[in-house]
Amino acid sequence: MKIPFYKYQGAGNDFIMIDNRFLAINHHDPAMIARLCDRRFGVGGDGIMFLQSKDGYDFEMVYYNADGQPSSMCGNGGRCIVAFAKQLGVIDTETDFLAVDGPHHAKISADGNWVSLQMIDVDTVTRDAEAYVLNTGSPHYVTFAKGLTDKNVYNDGYAIRNNETYKVKGINVNFVEPEGEGYFVRTFERGVEDETYACGTGVTAVALAMARDKGQTGTINTPIRVLGGNMNIRFNYDGAKFTNIFLEGPAELVFGGEIELLF
Structure with a gap:
C-alpha cells in the first residue's frame, strides 16, 4: 500500500506525519513503525503520527515513539500535527484536538510556522x-x-x-x-x-x-x-x-x- 507522508520538525524534534482520515491504515505494528522511523532503513524520525477523524474534535493525534510503541503525549509532536492539520486544510488558525492525554487547544500563526499548544494542568x-x-x-x-x-x-x-x-x-x-x-x-x-x-x-x-x-x-x-x-x-x-x-x-x-x- 503506497501512501503519502510528510516530515515535520519542531525545534529539531522530527516526526513522520500521515493523514489517516480516509486511508483506514491499521498502524498497530511496532516493527513497521520502528522501521519507518529508522534513520537508515526508513524515513527517519523521533516518532510517527497519524492524523485521524474524531467526533467532537477537529482531529485526533495518534502517536508512536521511534521504537514502535504507543507513546504518552508529545508536545513538539502536538505542535507539528497542528501545522500538518493546517496544511491539509483541516483547521485555520485555531483548533481543538484529542491526544492520548486528553483534549488540547492550539493556535497557529498565519504563516503556519509558529504554534502555541495548551498543555494539561499540573498539580503534582x-x-x-x-x-x-x-x-x-x-x-x-x-x-x-x-x-x-x-x-x-x-x-x-x-x-x-x-x-x-x-x-x-x-x-x-x-x-x-x-x-x-x-x-x-x-x-x-x-x-x-x-x-x-x-x-x-x-x-x-x-x-x-x-x-x-x-x-x-x-x-x-x-x-x-x-x-x-x-x-x-x-x-x-x-x-x-x-x-x-x-x-x-x-x-x-x-x-x-x-x-x-x-x-
Whole structure:
C-alpha cells in the first residue's frame, strides 16, 4: 500500500506525519513503525503520527515513539500535527484536538510556522533527591547540570532512565542550566532511547520545575534554548497548581513523499 507522508520538525524534534482520515491504515505494528522511523532503513524520525477523524474534535493525534510503541503525549509532536492539520486544510488558525492525554487547544500563526499548544494542568511535583519529577503529559525528571554543552547526555540520561526506580516504565531525563533570562535544556527521551534535539513536554516540565524551585507565582514566561532552537513556555502558578500552560515554538514542513506500507 503506497501512501503519502510528510516530515515535520519542531525545534529539531522530527516526526513522520500521515493523514489517516480516509486511508483506514491499521498502524498497530511496532516493527513497521520502528522501521519507518529508522534513520537508515526508513524515513527517519523521533516518532510517527497519524492524523485521524474524531467526533467532537477537529482531529485526533495518534502517536508512536521511534521504537514502535504507543507513546504518552508529545508536545513538539502536538505542535507539528497542528501545522500538518493546517496544511491539509483541516483547521485555520485555531483548533481543538484529542491526544492520548486528553483534549488540547492550539493556535497557529498565519504563516503556519509558529504554534502555541495548551498543555494539561499540573498539580503534582515531587522530588528524587535534588531532582524534580512531574508529569506534563509524559513523565519527566528534571535536574540541574553545570557545563551542559559538554555533558554526555546519552550516558547520564540512560543511567537515570534505567535505574531501579524508572527502568520498568521509563522516564524522560532533562538536564537544565540557567542561561540569560531562561535556560538551556538537553533531554534523553524514553522510547527514542537517545538524546533528542528538543522535547516539548520536557521543556514544559523544566519551566514548571524552575518556577517551583525559585518560588515564583503568578503569570510566568520562560524562554528555553534546546539543541534545535528556541522555545517559550508561559503559564500561571498559584503556588499549588500550574494552569493555562502553553508550549510555544516553531513547527516546519521539511519534505514529503510516498512510501510503501506493509501493514
